[in-house]
Amino acid sequence: MVDVGKLAKLARIKLDSSESEKLQKEFEAILGYISKLDEADLSLPEDEKSVNIDGNKNVLREDEAVSGTEKYGEKMLESSVLKSGNHIKVKHVFD
């Protein structure tokens, strides 16, 4: 059983009770469908085990800023309704 109220809190979403109820039913149906994955045979034949299917590798770069504040800073501040001078003002984190 999914605890929709708890999930909403974790996801920082406020729900009214009618939506909670509806979501409860929808989640049961979706998770029921998703559980089809339990039928999948996850074992691999010996000759397949060593195959790197993606050939992925890490992409690294120097840990330095590539665009300075002068390039985007002002524009980015403009995007916030909480802009206050040259910073964004938010409420304190702890009550």
Add this chain to the structure above:
Amino acid sequence: MCLIKNLTIKKAQELLLKKEISSAELVSACLENIKAKNKDINAYLEVFDGALAEAEKADKEIKAGKTKNKPLAGIPIAVKDNILVEGKVCSAGSKMLENYKATYDATVIKKLRDAGAVFIGRTNMDEFAMGASTENSAFDATKNPHDLSRVAGGSSGGSAAAVAMDGCLAALGSDTGGSIRQPAGFCGIVGLNPTYGAVSRSGLIAMASSFDQIGPMTKTAEDAEIIFNIIKGADPLDSTSSSTSTPDFYETKKVKTIGVLKYDKSGVDESVNNAVKESAEFLKSLGYEVKEIELPNIKYSVPCYYILVPAEASSNLARFDGIRYGLFKEGKNLTEDYMESRSAGFGREVRRRIMLGTYVLSAGYYDAYYAKAQRVRDLIKRDFRKIFLDTDAILSPTSPTPAFKIGEKTSDPLKMYLEDIFTAPAKIAGLPAISIPFGKTKEGLPLSVQLTAPRFGEDILFEISKKYDKRF
């Protein structure tokens, strides 16, 4: 009106160079069509003010012979509303970003701009690209230009409809589970989902980062190839992008064998089954070796998809808290600021997927859902790999039905998710796939088929699908 109807990018390029038409004429014709049709179809959320001025600038450059390195000089292109165009609103079809102005150009936009394209406007989409009908847009559904009582598909429904209603010559879409190919199929145009990594995602508003790709939506496969070749390539701003052009497991460089996917025909519309059958005959008549193939694990694609994508979406969309950008609604404290803003900004499907993603990633459930889905993803990749060892491309339906009625699937999210049944497998495996128009139903609705190739095998798709261009 017929100026755009009978034109492709290819033909327009030729006429522009011969100076038989001007870019201003092209753009004006698009704008007229938009003015006449958009109030019914709702393909465009915004038509850019400067489009005509840009076209006139392009005309001057063409006249001065300065467009040698600008293959798209003067060509009007529409952009899905989740791709950033500097200075323009980019809302991702959401109230959350209704007033958000892009601070920079997406890499694909920069590349198209450098190639001379004229951006005509931004197109409607399911909110944050979550949906298969564009009915999840916060700004009303897009209707199918072939039948206004039906959906245009989604999530790139606005882009598909914009091309189909002659409101542009081509459009950009994005594909996470089928969002380019299914609407293209519903609207009777070509849609290419490129290989994961073939096109930079920088400047695309993220839904699921291991799936999302930007791709062209065009009238012909030839046009899709033109756009793809401009937007592809490695980009330092997207570390998953690559400039590889050699397809996996592919040595002969000659396309010979096409596998027809074996699937359960009972759940699929008769007209779609027939299109696949006739398409296989058509390919045979062209001299390809056509055989039936099986991918035993792709039946897990949709369940796998609806674990991994909500999981990735829930973390990607955590950034929308009302603080740095987007809608802000004040609460009693900081946590409530977040909750109020997110509840006011996100629509139902987005909230549903964020919560579903939160659930499958939460402690105690992670192994049962997310970790298992990753292992199944690996199995599906292996299925494809095995087939591509001796098959060059796979033919399948694009979607189980032609365009469905507006409202038909909105009440049941699971029904809508099953729209992805033929398009999700390529995304799970990171493969390129193209949907190609193929005839019409008795009622006149467009039908389509899908071709899938090995990773970085776009050229294989173009080689085959350009032969469909000639068929019509």
